[in-house]
Amino acid sequence: MAGITGKDAVLSNYAVALEAPKGRSLTQDALRRLVANKAALVSIFILLAIILIAYIGPFFLPWEYDKIDWSSIRKPPDFEKGHYFGTDQNGRDLLARTLQGTQMSLLVAGVATGVSVIIGVVYGAIAGYFGGRLDAVMMRFVDIMYALPYILFVIILVVIFGRSPVLLFVGIGCLEWLTMARIVRGQTLSLKQREFVEAARAGGAGPFAIIFRHIVPNLTGPVVIYATLTIPEIIITESFLSYLGLGVQEPQTSLGTLISFGAPVAEAMPWMLITPAIFLVAMLLCFSYLGDGLRDALDPKDR
Amino acid sequence: MDNRPDILRIENLGKTFSIGAALFSRPLTLTALQDISFTIRQGETLGIVGESGCGKSTLGRCILQLLTPDSGRVLWMGEDIASLPKEEMRKRRRDLQIIFQDPLASLNPRMTVGEIIADPLRTLMPELDAVARRAKVLKTMEAVGLLPEMINRYPHEFSGGQAQRIGIARALITDPKLIVCDEPVSALDVSIQAQILNLLADLKDEFGLTLIFISHNLSVVRHVSDRILVLYLGRMVELAEGDDLYEAPKHPYTRALLTAVPIPDPIRARQRTIDGLEGEIPSPINPPSGCTFRTRCRFAIGLCAEERPPLENTGHGLVACHRWKELELQPGA
Numbered sequence: 001m002a003g004i005t006g007k008d009a010v011l012s013n014y015a016v017a018l019e020a021p022k023g024r025s026l027t028q029d030a031l032r033r034l035v036a037n038k039a040a041l042v043s044i045f046i047l048l049a050i051i052l053i054a055y056i057g058p059f060f061l062p063w064e065y066d067k068i069d070w071s072s073i074r075k076p077p078d079f080e081k082g083h084y085f086g087t088d089q090n091g092r093d094l095l096a097r098t099l100q101g102t103q104m105s106l107l108v109a110g111v112a113t114g115v116s117v118i119i120g121v122v123y124g125a126i127a128g129y130f131g132g133r134l135d136a137v138m139m140r141f142v143d144i145m146y147a148l149p150y151i152l153f154v155i156i157l158v159v160i161f162g163r164s165p166v167l168l169f170v171g172i173g174c175l176e177w178l179t180m181a182r183i184v185r186g187q188t189l190s191l192k193q194r195e196f197v198e199a200a201r202a203g204g205a206g207p208f209a210i211i212f213r214h215i216v217p218n219l220t221g222p223v224v225i226y227a228t229l230t231i232p233e234i235i236i237t238e239s240f241l242s243y244l245g246l247g248v249q250e251p252q253t254s255l256g257t258l259i260s261f262g263a264p265v266a267e268a269m270p271w272m273l274i275t276p277a278i279f280l281v282a283m284l285l286c287f288s289y290l291g292d293g294l295r296d297a298l299d300p301k302d303r
Numbered sequence: 304m305d306n307r308p309d310i311l312r313i314e315n316l317g318k319t320f321s322i323g324a325a326l327f328s329r330p331l332t333l334t335a336l337q338d339i340s341f342t343i344r345q346g347e348t349l350g351i352v353g354e355s356g357c358g359k360s361t362l363g364r365c366i367l368q369l370l371t372p373d374s375g376r377v378l379w380m381g382e383d384i385a386s387l388p389k390e391e392m393r394k395r396r397r398d399l400q401i402i403f404q405d406p407l408a409s410l411n412p413r414m415t416v417g418e419i420i421a422d423p424l425r426t427l428m429p430e431l432d433a434v435a436r437r438a439k440v441l442k443t444m445e446a447v448g449l450l451p452e453m454i455n456r457y458p459h460e461f462s463g464g465q466a467q468r469i470g471i472a473r474a475l476i477t478d479p480k481l482i483v484c485d486e487p488v489s490a491l492d493v494s495i496q497a498q499i500l501n502l503l504a505d506l507k508d509e510f511g512l513t514l515i516f517i518s519h520n521l522s523v524v525r526h527v528s529d530r531i532l533v534l535y536l537g538r539m540v541e542l543a544e545g546d547d548l549y550e551a552p553k554h555p556y557t558r559a560l561l562t563a564v565p566i567p568d569p570i571r572a573r574q575r576t577i578d579g580l581e582g583e584i585p586s587p588i589n590p591p592s593g594c595t596f597r598t599r600c601r602f603a604i605g606l607c608a609e610e611r612p613p614l615e616n617t618g619h620g621l622v623a624c625h626r627w628k629e630l631e632l633q634p635g636a
Contacts, residue, residue, distance in 0.1 A: 200411075202399075203477075
């Protein structure tokens with residue numbers, strides 16, 4: 001880019017050395033608003049604490065989640081033996097199992113949400129941007145998928161992926177993207193009318209460059225909010241499936257499985273229900289509050 | 304002026320939109336543009352004026368192939384770009400750029416100013432590396448009066464006038480030959496409008512640009528344009544040199560538009576005959592027969608409803624009116 005005038009050279013050097021002050025991006029603005037929201041902030045801390053405890057806690061416990069203590073079966077909390085939350089019918093330490101169950105619930109929720117976000121965003125953005133007949137066909141397919149019974153698919157998936165909970169939830173993520181695709185398509189329909197998309201076309205950008213450089217980044221708000229609200233939904237789905245015996249397989253466990261074992265014996269051995277229930281409820285509430293906080297922080301109307 | 308070569312030639316351009324297409328209903332046809340033909344010489348500024356919905360912006364977008372015209376040809380340096388394949392058209396986009404009306408809406412809120420201005424370079428000049436791109440961005444920012452420190456800021460941190468400078472920088476960065484300015488100042492404060500107009504004039508001289516200046520504001524158009532094209536309901540009404548058009552408008556519609564321009568002098572304003580337009584623009588879905596302006600024209604006669612007036616050469620430009628010769632004899636009519 002050397003020009004005739006010396007100005008180009010000066011500017012080239014300047015371009016390398018330039019340290020222009022950073023602007024405040026919309027994301028930074030949103031984060032500041034999120035931090036100002038007390039409920040959301042507390043939720044973030046509790047969630048972080050739960051995640052840390054779930055993953056690091058087991059290393060400090062005297063018992064493993066699948067280790068049977070033959071001397072204490074169906075026992076209430078016993079600090080001397082290290083069963084801080086008691087044991088289950090098979091003599092396994094309940095705290096260790098709850099932590100492992102929390103890990104499993106977080107893992108499947110994260111995997112399924114991730115898969116559904118990726119599929120939903122790509123599918124919805126393509127349908128919305130191209131519009132017309134392609135949009136009609138793609139969205140009718142979504143309608144058909146909605147109409148088919150969810151649980152039927154899940155049972156088929158269990159047959160296919162039975163022994164691998166993570167794969168099972170990749171499969172569930174492949175079913176969860178429908179709503180995300182609708183939300184993203186709707187947003188894309190309005191975004192593609194904006195002048196900056198036309199400016200990008202005048203700048204020679206192709207359809208996929210426009211979708212991924214200009215439209216998808218502007219979808220952050222609704223996608224993040226919806227994803228945050230999908231996580232608890234999947235945790236509940238997992239609990240429900242585990243309750244039916246379709247989810248995680250023994251000796252591994254999940255919060256739903258623990259609750260399903262604890263519920264029938266809640267009167268005789270309340271600790272078996274209370275411990276996993278506290279973790280589950282805390283996580284669900286925190287994700288909901290975080291989702292609400294993110295919606296307030298990212299909502300473009302408040303900008 | 305006349306010895307400069309034609310850079311763009313529009314021939315019989317037409318564009319229709321079909322609206323309300325549903326499964327069981329026949330779509331309505333909206334004629335946005337019909338039979339538009341004109342040429343632009345290199346270095347000229349052509350103003351396009353008309354009321355809302357007359358097809359000004361559609362025309363600008365058809366020239367840039369952001370909308371595909373239904374009929375007619377767009378000859379850019381002698382080559383019909385309306386029939387070019389997309390890949391070929393993309394190469395021509397370096398030469399043809401656009402500035403938008405709403406400066407903030409035309410900037411991607413998630414990108415920094417530097418990224419926005421550099422965006423056309425990624426596709427149109429892929430040979431440049433990151434440092435060369437950045438140098439070019441800084442050079443262009445300087446040309447439009449933006450400080451280099453602003454390069455990492457985001458659009459929402461700017462005022463309307465500054466945002467429009469960013470939009471101009473993005474249009475300039477590929478070294479274009481023609482820029483379509485689609486109401487570039489209508490969304491700005493009056494004090495800022497002057498700045499942006501002067502900037503455009505300076506840039507035009509500095510880079511040898513040809514401008515198509517679309518606006519509904521006649522004073523603004525007069526300030527910048529060499530020639531002016533008046534559109535009504537998607538048809539050409541009058542095309543003339545700026546001064547001729549303002550001093551001696553031929554078409555009744557142009558006269559009506561000119562008398563609607565406010566005069567900043569109460570005495571003169573009271574003296575002039577008010578020849579305002581009555582009624583609304585007819586629907587472009589179902590335009591009047593013959594001359595489309597006849598429903599609002601004080602001088603309409605039977606012929607106007609029967610026959611569409613052809614574009615006639617007046618010696619100073621083109622006009623589409625059956626009675627322009629008679630009307631010329633009664634000044635102030």
